[in-house]
Amino acid sequence: MERWLAILLSIQLLVSASTLEMIDYESQRVTCSKGLSNCTVKACAGIPIQRCPVDEKGLAVQPVLCCRQGTACRPCLHIRLDIQPRNDQTASYVSVCYTVPQLIMPLCKKLEFTVIPAAPDEQASSEAWLSLLLESKAMSFSSQVTVYVCFLHSTVVLPSVDEVCSSASKGVVEECEIPSFSTLIDPERREVMLQVAKEEDSPYQLEMCLQHEHNGMCRTWKDKSLPLHSVTPCMCFQLWWDKGDERSRRSRSCPFRNNTERFQRNLMENVSVSVVQGQMNSGGTMLSWNLTAPCRVEAEVWPCQRDAGVDKDRCTELGGIRQRLSNDIWRENDRGHWLMPGVFEDVKPGLDLCVMVKVKGKNSELGPFCPIDSRWWHWRRGLLVLVSLMLVGLAGICLYFLHGKLKRWAWEWHQKECDQLPIRGHVVLLSPPDVDNSVSELVCELGSSLRARGLSVSVDLWNRAELCSLGPLPWLHSQLQPLDSQGGRALLVLTQAAWKKAEDWGQQWDQHGQQGRDIALGVEEEGEYKRLLQGLSSPYADVFSAALSCIKVDHQQGHAGKRFLLVHFEAHSAKPLSSERGLPELFQGLPLFHLPSQRQELLVQLAIGSKGPRAGIGG
Known part of the structure; x- marks a missing residue:
């Protein structure tokens, strides 16, 4: 009896897997039996329950199709809970949680209901239940779903798309929609055309691929036409709508199998054999060969001796060693053709040996194929x-x-x-922390030359009075503000001291990172700013340090190189002798120009940057 029960249960599971019940579904639906009322459902986190109202065998889960007006059906679950009514408590609830392998945490629904007290003579015979239709984007065809209710759980596997699409629900499930196509031979143009039905009506892009044999690799194909001479009996097509996910089922067809006589000649003309004569480990002579064809063919291969006379196409068979091609040795090459390897061992040395081929379905033999x-x-x-x-x-x-x-x-x-480039905008030229007379002269010359090209130039060496009055950071912010409206860049002069300062500053930033960021953004109070200046390792003691804080903020906001450029005077070394690493991390991502050799490149960059606040090179 148990054996028959197991067989019936297996049959029931198979039937339910391929033919799903279709239920019209508008929103999350919950229904309840006669003994319950006010049944509602809403999303929630898992809620522990001290007294579970569900019977110990009262959880049933069944896959169904939730549809909207008979179309657009999606997989969902029909969950039924058998409730044990308690007259001592009319209002009650239960949590239904579910999970699929791709979810990190379970998702839960809270079902609330009210128990209607039953008459004493009806308590023994009354049955109470709740029914919930559960649809979720996390669930798809072939998903394994586990449902948890109190101490109960049930695991079901939703049917696959192929199972669903092979049933009566094929016309209402979107995943079942595949392109329908046919082939048309155009003798005048000597082409085979692919005709796809209702392609214009589909909202998705049509994708195609071509393969030889049903198990061959399918290679992307863009054209809907094929030269007639390239068509073979084993050629197959796969077409599908590109829906961007696993829902894209494919339409597969090998339309030329029934026209083998028409396309058999194309197959025979593309059969080729490469032959190499070599030596075996035992010292004997061997003749190895590789037969290549668009389709797997039934054929025989044998060695022969080519005549030494005028008729080079005549080849005498070496009897007794014919080889018949086996279907389990074929492999596909990069061109999509099929390759069969073989070898004739211990052949007579010193002969002009070749290979002949006889393909089933072709009256004449192919060859001879001889070693190069x-x-x-x-x-x-x-x-x-x-x-x-x-x-x-x-x-x-x-x-x-x-x-x-x-x-x-x-x-x-x-x-x-470069001379014809219009240059407009504002340039802020900042000196290094170790500025001396020679560097000061170069900085001033650079500022004068940029001003002569039509740029508005502000140099810290020219604004000492204003700088001392405002302070390094406020003065720098006042100079950087025109860059947003007028366009332009801030130029930072790179020397050995500037290099070393950037490295040391980076270490200090790690110690005062958030405070330094607030100061750079201008949100700290004046007293807090002065307190940091008096610290033992404050990075805001001069304009150069203030510029470093602004560059750091640009890095954090993903705009490194938008406002600041690096310039290096070739007359002065930039990298300290004691530094073993490359450019400091703070300067990485900033464009670097060596002057005077890259003067034109700098002008081009300033001309590009002057077109607007977004025209600079991004980091």
Whole structure:
């Protein structure tokens, strides 16, 4: 009896997996039996219950299809709970939680209901239950869902898309929609056309791929036409609507299998055999071969001896060693064709050996296929290498004589383009912390040359009085504000001391990170700012340090290099001798220009940056 019960249960599961009940679904639906009222459902976190109102065997979970007006059906769960009514408490609730493998935490619903007190003579026979339709984006076809209610749990596996689409629900489930197509042969254009039904009506992009044999690799195909000479009997197509997820089922068809006679010639013309004669480990002679064809074919292969006379196509079979191709050895190559390897061992040495092929369905034999003469191949390869070296040498000689003229022409063109660039905007030029007379002269010369090009230039060396009056950070903020409205950049001069200062400043930022960020953004009170200036390791003692704090904030906001550029005077070394690392982390992402060799590149960058506050190079 138990055995028959298990068989019936298995049959019931198989039927429910392929044919799901369709239920019209508008929102989360909860229904209750006669003994309950005021049944509602809402989302919640898992709520522990001291006295569970659900019977110890009162959880039943069944996969169904939730539809909207008979269409757009999605997988969902029909959950039934058998309730034990308690007359001592009319209002009650129960939590229904569920989880799928891709969820980190379970999702829960709270079902609230009111127990209607039953008459004494009806308590023994009354049955109370709750029914919930549960739909969630987390659930999809083939999902494994576990439902938890109090101390009970039930695990179900939703049917796969293929199972659902093979049933009567094919027309109402979106995942079941696949392209319908046919093939049309155009003799005049000698093409095979793919015709897709209702392609214009679909909101999704059509995707296609082509394969040889049903288990071959399917390669992306964009055109809907194929040359007639490339069509073979084993050619197959896969078409699908690109829905961007796993819902994209494919339509598969091999439409040319019934027209084998029409396309068999294309197959035979694309059969090729490569042959190599070699030596075995035992010292004997072997003849290895690889047969390549668009489709797997039934064929026989045998070695033969080519005649030494005028008729080179005549090849005498070496009897007794024919090989029949087996279906389990074929493998696919990169071109999508099928390859069959083979070898004839212990053949007679010193003979002009080749290979013949007889394909089933073709009356004549293919071949002979003979090894390539190794001496001719080595001579041809040597000639190819010699010609290549001669061409490379000739190109090098031409470049040598034309190098000077090309370089001069490119420089003149670049100089002309740079001189024609309109430069407008504001430039803030900031000196390094170790400014001396030679560096000061270079800074002032750079500021004067930029001003001569039409830029509004502000140099800290020219504004000492205002700087001392306002303070380093307020003065710097007042100079950076025009960059947002007028466009432009702030230029930071890089020297050895500036390099070292940036490295030390980065360590101090780690100690006062959040305070320093607030000061750089201008949100600290004046007293707090002065207190930090008096600290032992404050990074805000001068304009250069204030600029470093602004660069740090730009880094944190993802705008490194938008406002600040680095310039290095080639007459002064920038990297300290004691530094073993590259550019300080704070300066990484900022454009760096070496002057005077990259003067034109700097002007181009300033011209680009002057077009607007968003035109700079991003970090």
